[in-house]
Amino acid sequence: MRRRWRWLLPLTAVPVLALLAYGFRLNPHEIPSPLLGRPAAPFTLTSYDGAPVELAALRGRVVVLNFWASWCYPACYEEAPALERGWRAYRDRGVVVLGVDIQDKDEAGRKFIQDFSLTFPNAPDPHGKVSVDYGVYGVPETFFIDRQGAIRVKHVSALTDQIFRETVETLLAEPAPAR
Amino acid sequence: MKPKFLIGGLVIALALGYLIWAGVTQSAVYFVTPSELSAAPVSGKAYRLGGLVERGTLKWDPATLDLSFSISDGKTRVPVRHKGSAPDLFGEGRGAVVEGQWTADGYFKATQILAKHSEEYKAPHDTKEAQSKGLIKTLQKGDR
Amino acid sequence: MIPEAGTGALLVALVLALYGAAAAAVGGRRGRSALVESAQHAALGVFALITAAVVLLIYAFLTFDFSVRYVANNTNLGTPFYYRITALWGALEGSIVLWSWMVSIYTLIVILRHRTSARELYPWALSVMLSVVAFFLLVMTVAAPVFARLTPIPADGRGLNPLLEDSGMITHPVALYLGFTGFTVPFAFAVAALITGRVGDFWITTTRRWTIVAWYFLSLGLLIGGWWSYHVLGWGGYWAWDPVENAAFMPWLTGTALLHSVMIQERRRMLRLWNIALVMLTFSLTLFGTFLTRSGVIASVHAFSQGSIGVFFLTFLALVVLAGLGLIAWRWDALGAQGELDSVVSRESAFLLNNVLLIAATFTVFFGTVFPLLSEAVRDVKVSVGAPFFNQVNVPLFLSLIFLMGVGPLIAWRRASVESLKRNFLGPVLVGLGAAVVFRLLGVGSMLAIVALALTVFVATTIGVDLVRATRVRRAMGERALPALGGLLLRHNRRYGGFVVHLAILVVVVGVTGSQAWSVHTETTLKRGEQAELGGYTIRFDGLRESQESNHGKVTGTFTVVNGSGAGTVLEPAKKFYPQEQSPIAYVDYRLGLMNDIYLVLGDFARDGTSATVKFQVNRMVSWIWIGGLVLTLGTLLAILPERRKAA
Numbered sequence: 001m002r003r004r005w006r007w008l009l010p011l012t013a014v015p016v017l018a019l020l021a022y023g024f025r026l027n028p029h030e031i032p033s034p035l036l037g038r039p040a041a042p043f044t045l046t047s048y049d050g051a052p053v054e055l056a057a058l059r060g061r062v063v064v065l066n067f068w069a070s071w072c073y074p075a076c077y078e079e080a081p082a083l084e085r086g087w088r089a090y091r092d093r094g095v096v097v098l099g100v101d102i103q104d105k106d107e108a109g110r111k112f113i114q115d116f117s118l119t120f121p122n123a124p125d126p127h128g129k130v131s132v133d134y135g136v137y138g139v140p141e142t143f144f145i146d147r148q149g150a151i152r153v154k155h156v157s158a159l160t161d162q163i164f165r166e167t168v169e170t171l172l173a174e175p176a177p178a179r
Numbered sequence: 180m181k182p183k184f185l186i187g188g189l190v191i192a193l194a195l196g197y198l199i200w201a202g203v204t205q206s207a208v209y210f211v212t213p214s215e216l217s218a219a220p221v222s223g224k225a226y227r228l229g230g231l232v233e234r235g236t237l238k239w240d241p242a243t244l245d246l247s248f249s250i251s252d253g254k255t256r257v258p259v260r261h262k263g264s265a266p267d268l269f270g271e272g273r274g275a276v277v278e279g280q281w282t283a284d285g286y287f288k289a290t291q292i293l294a295k296h297s298e299e300y301k302a303p304h305d306t307k308e309a310q311s312k313g314l315i316k317t318l319q320k321g322d323r
Numbered sequence: 324m325i326p327e328a329g330t331g332a333l334l335v336a337l338v339l340a341l342y343g344a345a346a347a348a349v350g351g352r353r354g355r356s357a358l359v360e361s362a363q364h365a366a367l368g369v370f371a372l373i374t375a376a377v378v379l380l381i382y383a384f385l386t387f388d389f390s391v392r393y394v395a396n397n398t399n400l401g402t403p404f405y406y407r408i409t410a411l412w413g414a415l416e417g418s419i420v421l422w423s424w425m426v427s428i429y430t431l432i433v434i435l436r437h438r439t440s441a442r443e444l445y446p447w448a449l450s451v452m453l454s455v456v457a458f459f460l461l462v463m464t465v466a467a468p469v470f471a472r473l474t475p476i477p478a479d480g481r482g483l484n485p486l487l488e489d490s491g492m493i494t495h496p497v498a499l500y501l502g503f504t505g506f507t508v509p510f511a512f513a514v515a516a517l518i519t520g521r522v523g524d525f526w527i528t529t530t531r532r533w534t535i536v537a538w539y540f541l542s543l544g545l546l547i548g549g550w551w552s553y554h555v556l557g558w559g560g561y562w563a564w565d566p567v568e569n570a571a572f573m574p575w576l577t578g579t580a581l582l583h584s585v586m587i588q589e590r591r592r593m594l595r596l597w598n599i600a601l602v603m604l605t606f607s608l609t610l611f612g613t614f615l616t617r618s619g620v621i622a623s624v625h626a627f628s629q630g631s632i633g634v635f636f637l638t639f640l641a642l643v644v645l646a647g648l649g650l651i652a653w654r655w656d657a658l659g660a661q662g663e664l665d666s667v668v669s670r671e672s673a674f675l676l677n678n679v680l681l682i683a684a685t686f687t688v689f690f691g692t693v694f695p696l697l698s699e700a701v702r703d704v705k706v707s708v709g710a711p712f713f714n715q716v717n718v719p720l721f722l723s724l725i726f727l728m729g730v731g732p733l734i735a736w737r738r739a740s741v742e743s744l745k746r747n748f749l750g751p752v753l754v755g756l757g758a759a760v761v762f763r764l765l766g767v768g769s770m771l772a773i774v775a776l777a778l779t780v781f782v783a784t785t786i787g788v789d790l791v792r793a794t795r796v797r798r799a800m801g802e803r804a805l806p807a808l809g810g811l812l813l814r815h816n817r818r819y820g821g822f823v824v825h826l827a828i829l830v831v832v833v834g835v836t837g838s839q840a841w842s843v844h845t846e847t848t849l850k851r852g853e854q855a856e857l858g859g860y861t862i863r864f865d866g867l868r869e870s871q872e873s874n875h876g877k878v879t880g881t882f883t884v885v886n887g888s889g890a891g892t893v894l895e896p897a898k899k900f901y902p903q904e905q906s907p908i909a910y911v912d913y914r915l916g917l918m919n920d921i922y923l924v925l926g927d928f929a930r931d932g933t934s935a936t937v938k939f940q941v942n943r944m945v946s947w948i949w950i951g952g953l954v955l956t957l958g959t960l961l962a963i964l965p966e967r968r969k970a971a
Contacts, residue, residue: 006655010648017641019693020614022700024633077473115475135231135252183667188679195683198716199690206712210695210705227707241848241927241936263846264926264936267898267909278709 036154040065040145041133045100045123048110053098053123055145062090062171063145064097064164067131069104070112072139079140079158080116086164087120095168099123102131102139146171208278213255220281228257228287229276237271239264250277250287261289326391326470329379333463333470336372339365340457344450351446351519359446363434366449369456370427377424380417380469384410389480392473393417399482401874406483409493413483415617415632416469418496422613423459425504430456433508441529447515448508455507458639466632482874485901485908491551499544499571503609505537506574509581510606513599517650522595522657527585530602532963534585538578539959545571546831546952557909557924559844559940561948564713569692570612573685577605580681583674583731590736591671596651596658597678603647608685610640615692666738673731680720680727687716722774725832728825729782732818733789750788755781772840779829779836786822812961820962827954834947841943846926848936858941860921861885862894867932876900877910880925880935884914896925896937920945 040063044054055063066083068076087097099122101109106124113122125131134143144153144167153167208225216228228250236249236256244263248271249256259277269275269292279289343365350358380393384407389395397410397417406413412421430452437445463469486492509530516526548568549561562568581601588594614636651658664671690697691708698706733747759777767773790808793815797807812819847855849864865881879897897910913922919941926936 006652009652010645013641013644013648017637017644019696019700020611020637020640023696024637077475132234184664184672187667187676191679191683195687195716195720198719199687202691202712202715203694203708206708206710206715207706208709210707239927241929241934244846244848244936264938267907 035135035143035151037150037152039149040143040151041130043130043133045125045130047121047123048101048113049121051121053121055098056149058096059149060147060176061094061096062147062168064095064168065134065143065145066097066099066159067102067125067134067136067139067141068099068112069102069139070108075158076112076140079142079160080112080118082159082161082164084116084118084120085161086168089165090168090172091120093172095172096120100125100130102136144168144171146174147176213250213252213257216257216281216287217255222281222283225278225280226287227276227278228259229274230257232269232271232275234271250275258286259289260286261292266292325379325383325388326472329376329383329470330464330468332372332376332379333460336369336376337457337460337464339368339372340453340460343369344453344457347446347450347453351443351450351515359449362446362449362453363438366427366430366434366453369453369460370431373420373424373427373456373460376469377411377420380411380420381408384408387480389478390472390474390476392471393469395473395477395480397480397483399480399874402480402483403488403873405493406488410483412496412500413487413492416463416467416471418500419459419463419467419632420469421496422500422504423456423463425500426452426456426459426507429504429508433511437529441512441525443519443521444512444515444526444529447518448511451511451514452507455511458635462632462635466635482901485875485899486555489551489555491547491555495544495547495551497544498540498547502537502539502541502544503571503574503612505533505540506578506602506606506609508533508537509602513602514647514650517599517654520654520657522599522654524588524592524595527588527598531585531589534578534581535959535963538575538582539955541571541575541578542955543952545575546948546955550949553945554911554913557911557938559842559922559924559938559942561838561945564688564691564710566692567616569688569713570608570615573688574605574608574612576681576685576688577601577608580678580685581605584678587671587674593664593671594675596655599651599658601678603644603651604685607640607644607647610636610643614640668734668739668744670731670734670736670739673727673734677724677727677731680724684717684720684724687720688713691716718771722778725775725778725782725829728828729778729785732822732825733785747788748785751781751784754784767840769840772836775832775836779832782825783829786826789822790819813964816961816964820958820960820964823958823961824955825958827951827958829951830954831948831951834944834949834951837944837947838942842940842945844938844940846936846938848927848934850934851932855937855939857939858919859887860919860941862921862923862937862939864935864937865893867928867935872899874901878907878925878928880923880928880937882923882937884921884923892921894921894923896923898925898928915946917946918944 040055042054042056044052044056047053055065064083064086066079068080070076083097083099087095091097097120099113099118099120101112101122101124104124109122109124112118134141140156140158142155142159143151144155146152152171155163155167206225208227210227210229213228213230216226230250230252233249233251233256236247236258238245238247240246241264246261246263246265247259249258251257259279261277261279276293277287277289278291278293279287282288343362346358346365347362350356350360350362380391382388383391383394384398387394387398387400393414393416394410397413398407402410411417430449433445433448433452437448441448512526512530516522545568548571552563553559553561581598584594584598584601588598614633617632617636664675666672691712695705695707698704729751730748735743755777758780759773762773762776767776790811793811794804794807797811798804802810843858845855845857849855849862851864851866854861854863861884863883863885865883868879868881870877870879877897877899879895882894882896883891884894885891892914894912894914896912898907899910900907909924909926911922911924913920920943922940922942924938924940926938928935
């Protein structure tokens, strides 16, 4: 009797291990934001190239809005190449990557863009208005905005290729808004 | 002899169970956002309230040690009062977690302010070196 | 070049460790000593390669090689020399390197010590040790590469977390990791015993000293951690029941249980199953600790960086736990008890109760630590339990344990007669009760403090009674008092080493009790020349001063502290401004005393230097905790001396 029961012994550890594994479900990088599901606040900035960057004009596209700063590393240094790769891979499918450089010095910001050969539009946020509107309290933070113009995902800390790809694919799979 | 040990074990298990149960009911702290707290505030219950310290709301009176500010999550703001100076990492526009209770007078009475310190995740800041040097200059003027 | 060499060394070490683990296992199974010898060479190679990686990393730190991400993250050009070396374990990746290095060192010692003495178990133990090293090397090469490059190369690094620039942070992780990794050895032998089916008492006697060493380093790590928390973090406490602290405390509790239950097995051939399970549990908890603190699953104010490392640790933890329990199930019949408990009133039951209480405390700490996770999984509410929970549940358990500390060593094995109970305990119990009355009359208000201190007196008296009695026996045989005592300590060094460790715990208990019961604190804003009074001390604010240090700016407040008798001393708490940090860091100033610590934290100050807000604490008897650490060291040294009894 007892001999057979003993093989159930390892099973006793399963609930504890399952509970710990459950912890991974809670991604600490995905900070719950009250802005999720809400329309992204409109803004117009001037990029480092001097071109205007207007969020409202991008309605109907999936927008990856990234807040960064040149003094933020390693996280910003790690994700910059991933953002550039994502931009190159998805720009033809209607995805726009926007970088907003916050609380930075002008030349440091330009050097960062140059060092990483970033080709997507990047703009300084001189008065910090955009970062306040988006409740940014650290860099890097990345907001994924769907084609309806609503914030869908907020990612805190360095973005990876995988998260970029998976999130953007999900948003692209949704139907475009009726016009 | 066996029954005695069994009974002893049972008594210990029951006592521990009671201690844990009583401990949990008395010291449970609920994590809430300002919106969740405003939706159903219960005065006297222990909360841990997390959000942003809203810009322009921070007031500090060194003479009375009264610290007050609002914690916001973008939708709702909760006024917070605290007795004592703020911790090092605390500041306007930054994330903070305050522990304490909701009072019937319509504000959150913080017993503890926790500002998070992280290795990889950095809050925005000015070029601090310049700032600290400026501060040091100010102090030098004050001394002479 | 250097990073590539380091990565290469770690990769080769991984391959060697895997080979060695396999070779030792096959050699053990087939009885082929050539294979086992080959595994030994592999272990030596693993050690040499990890050492090389450590040296390369230190070299990178010393030469400010910011092309290495880990170096750029943890130093900058202003980091002082010593901290450039200790930055090695300033963050996750380096800690893993340190960890694996320590296990590889322990593996070498196991080879040297047990190669011939534990022939059957040894190959399997070696295999387990090398597997553990291989796991950490795998983490290092895949999840947390310490030699990863950073491009573009920054002109200057970010610098070490300023809170870690402290001597406590140099020693704390080393001691803690020596403790954590030390439990690998008993674990390896336990697994070896299960695999070979030699679950008798041999593996326990072989690893007893290892357990003591690991336990000692873990204790030391905890105490130094408390010291760091006390004098750096500026809240005046040494223990906060933070998940990170709990993670280190749980293996300490189970390790303590193990130290005691081993004695029952040695003496009475009981608890085989229990001891094996305890070793497994302790080792699992060391892994769980790392999982907890590094995975980000439980939020902690210590806030370590997060990464995929959590998945690795959980997988390894699951493997260890499931395999361990499977092995136990496999050898279930052989693990049956040989002896029987004879009486409720006996040393066996005292030790058993000690174990039950320690496990109960472990469970409590575990439960409280994962409670946020549990409540979210079950009720979808985010609830945590804080320090009040841990104190409320653990204080009764710990008080009972202190009581047992007095009972256990003196009560008879098997069955204690009423006569022997009276002879051994009547005196100490009366002294303890008397002490309680005296404390009450002296005006001690807190019931808890009275109970804790009276129990301490009781236990100390039992130890004293035993020493006096044993010395008297030797004196009756013609020795003089002091040589008799010395001979006693050395000849029965294991028993009396244990007693000294018990005394150390008592000293710590007094420190904790005193500081919890009588410490006072206040916060106040003072104008220049103004005074504040607290707990028999007066402080006067004399002004602010500013300076530029090698890697930070500093604003220092000057306070003169005067005690009741008028002797004055100057304390200078400060705020440090690190360029890479967004906020100033408080620098605590304090004066330690046997009974009173004066502790000042500069909270805020007027920009013109005319006034300052200061947190002013008078902490009572905290120094006893650190003194307890010293006594603990003496006791442990005494306990692990080679036994002399047989030679005499």
